[in-house]
Amino acid sequence: MAAEPARHGLYRCTDAVGRITVAAVSQIGYACALFFESLYWLFAGPRRRQPVSLSATALEMMKIGVQAIPITAILSLSVGIMIAIQGIYTLRDFGAEARVVDAIAMSITREFGALITAFLVAGRSGSAITAQLGSMRISQEIDALQVMGINPVRYLVAPLLIAMLVMLPCLTVLADVMGILGGGLFCGYELNMDIQSYIQRSLDVLNANDITQGLLKSAVFAVLITLVGVINGFAVTGGASGVGKATTHSVVAAISAIIIADMIFTFFLNR
Amino acid sequence: MSTQTSPVAPVIEVRDLVTHYGTRQILHGINLTVQPGEIMVIMGSSGSGKTTLLNHMLGLSRPSSGQILLLGHDIGIMSGSELNDLRKQIGVTFQGGALFSSMTVGENVQLPLREHTQLDENTIQIMTRMKLEIVNLAGFEHFMPSELSGGMAKRAAVARAIAMDPKLLFFDEPSAGLDPVVSAGLDELILRLRRAMNITIVVVTHELQSAFKIADRITMLDHGQVVMTGTVDEVRAAKDKHMQHLFNRLLEEVPVDADEYLQRLTEAIE
Numbered sequence: 001m002a003a004e005p006a007r008h009g010l011y012r013c014t015d016a017v018g019r020i021t022v023a024a025v026s027q028i029g030y031a032c033a034l035f036f037e038s039l040y041w042l043f044a045g046p047r048r049r050q051p052v053s054l055s056a057t058a059l060e061m062m063k064i065g066v067q068a069i070p071i072t073a074i075l076s077l078s079v080g081i082m083i084a085i086q087g088i089y090t091l092r093d094f095g096a097e098a099r100v101v102d103a104i105a106m107s108i109t110r111e112f113g114a115l116i117t118a119f120l121v122a123g124r125s126g127s128a129i130t131a132q133l134g135s136m137r138i139s140q141e142i143d144a145l146q147v148m149g150i151n152p153v154r155y156l157v158a159p160l161l162i163a164m165l166v167m168l169p170c171l172t173v174l175a176d177v178m179g180i181l182g183g184g185l186f187c188g189y190e191l192n193m194d195i196q197s198y199i200q201r202s203l204d205v206l207n208a209n210d211i212t213q214g215l216l217k218s219a220v221f222a223v224l225i226t227l228v229g230v231i232n233g234f235a236v237t238g239g240a241s242g243v244g245k246a247t248t249h250s251v252v253a254a255i256s257a258i259i260i261a262d263m264i265f266t267f268f269l270n271r
Numbered sequence: 272m273s274t275q276t277s278p279v280a281p282v283i284e285v286r287d288l289v290t291h292y293g294t295r296q297i298l299h300g301i302n303l304t305v306q307p308g309e310i311m312v313i314m315g316s317s318g319s320g321k322t323t324l325l326n327h328m329l330g331l332s333r334p335s336s337g338q339i340l341l342l343g344h345d346i347g348i349m350s351g352s353e354l355n356d357l358r359k360q361i362g363v364t365f366q367g368g369a370l371f372s373s374m375t376v377g378e379n380v381q382l383p384l385r386e387h388t389q390l391d392e393n394t395i396q397i398m399t400r401m402k403l404e405i406v407n408l409a410g411f412e413h414f415m416p417s418e419l420s421g422g423m424a425k426r427a428a429v430a431r432a433i434a435m436d437p438k439l440l441f442f443d444e445p446s447a448g449l450d451p452v453v454s455a456g457l458d459e460l461i462l463r464l465r466r467a468m469n470i471t472i473v474v475v476t477h478e479l480q481s482a483f484k485i486a487d488r489i490t491m492l493d494h495g496q497v498v499m500t501g502t503v504d505e506v507r508a509a510k511d512k513h514m515q516h517l518f519n520r521l522l523e524e525v526p527v528d529a530d531e532y533l534q535r536l537t538e539a540i541e
Contacts, residue, residue, distance in 0.1 A: 049389075140365045141369050146330075147330075148383050149356065149387065150355075151355065
């Protein structure tokens with residue numbers, strides 16, 4: 001009898017691991033299917049007389065991108081200042097404070113611009129996507145679309161995905177500019193550097209690869225935020241509390257996915 | 272409605288439909304036919320499987336086995352785009368209305384027209400008003416769904432369901448959440464729609480009164496099986512004890528097996 005609970009525990013553990021693995025793989029498969037179906041509607045929709053709505057896409061662009069401009073600007077400015085403070089403090093030991101300009105320019109464009117923007121949009125729009133689709137699911141609005149012969153992926157997901165893919169890189173460019181500017185403000189104050197030479201120095205150290213690396217990542221983040229938001233929204237069950245739970249889960253999952261994807265991409269892009 | 276003897280192709284044909292929810296079997300081989308122009312009411316108490324049956328007839332779930340033919344097409348073997356084309360000829364009014372909360376009533380009614388037709392703006396506006404007239408909601412096109420009462424939201428949902436002049440119309444629990452007067456008004460609307468447009472209508476409900484009022488034929492479901500199908504008079508006259516239970520809304524007494532009862536209570540307890 002003594003061996004029984006142990007085997008039982010192992011059995012349960014294996015069972016749980018198996019189930020989680022199957023669920024994860026099926027979620028990834030579902031996400032890929034959603035992604036390709038959205039692309040399919042984008043290109044094949046007009047031929048089948050069911051185009052992806054331009055006005056819906058523009059509306060989502062407003063909500064995801066344009067309305068996020070002020071907060072993106074403020075946050076990336078703050079991050080720029082923060083990196084300048086930390087950079088100057090660290091480099092002071094080597095007497096190389098002036099090199100902080102390189103550090104700011106590189107880290108903002110390659111990493112922080114895209115990352116900060118993605119976090120912000122995941123919190124702002126990823127959660128909104130889940131909440132909206134989730135409440136549509138529980139009030140049967142998604143079923144209603146389906147029985148009207150309107151494909152929910154074409155009507156709801158494709159505009160979101162396009163809007164996100166356009167706006168997230170745009171916001172990232174804004175974040176890059178504002179972040180570098182923030183660093184410049186602090187350097188000007190702390191190191192008595194004039195802003196013109198700061199900008200000149202930044203432009204000298206940056207090359208196209210730094211910028212494209214950030215933008216490429218932001219496009220990947222855009223897909224991740226949209227798909228995580230959509231999957232969690234479509235999967236809502238259990239009324240209003242279900243929507244709340246799904247929204248929380250969506251933000252946490254999106255941010256986790258962003259960080260892990262960032263690590264993987266950074267690894268491969270810098271080989 | 273006279274009983275149809277001529278071999279007219281049925282609008283809906285459900286053949287040996289078996290469905291599962293997880294491992295639990297919900298429907299046990301349902302057979303059902305709905306003739307053109309008739310109002311078929313599917314009745315049953317909660318848990319009888321009537322909502323599941325409806326979801327399958329709408330093509331929202333996939334059955335374990337069996338066939339469903341809508342307007343002569345087997346929806347199990349249709350491709351996505353064929354199914355979408357078929358759905359243009361079918362209207363559905365969901366239990367809560369399922370109006371899109373981000374659009375006005377008018378935009379809700381217009382949505383199928385905008386998505387599926389190439390009509391010009393004026394025609395769409397006129398058609399929207401016509402449909403809203405039919406359901407007595409003229410002048411409400413600029414209201415948001417949240418500003419409507421329960422009964423009005425349902426009538427707006429009917430207007431949206433008939434926007435494409437469907438051949439087949441489904442109602443899910445039309446009287447749910449409505450007071451008797453409003454609910455009776457909705458029954459009238461269903462009858463009027465059939466008279467005016469000669470649509471085939473399937474209503475899923477647990478309301479006996481409304482079923483007797485609108486139905487040509489009634490299908491009684493219980494525990495995932497068809498108990499009987501017949502005209503209103505036939506169903507009324509049914510002497511089956513089980514049917515009488517359903518009618519009189521008596522609590523069905525489940526015989527208690529002492530051993531099973533103890534087994535349930537002590538299960539997994541050491």
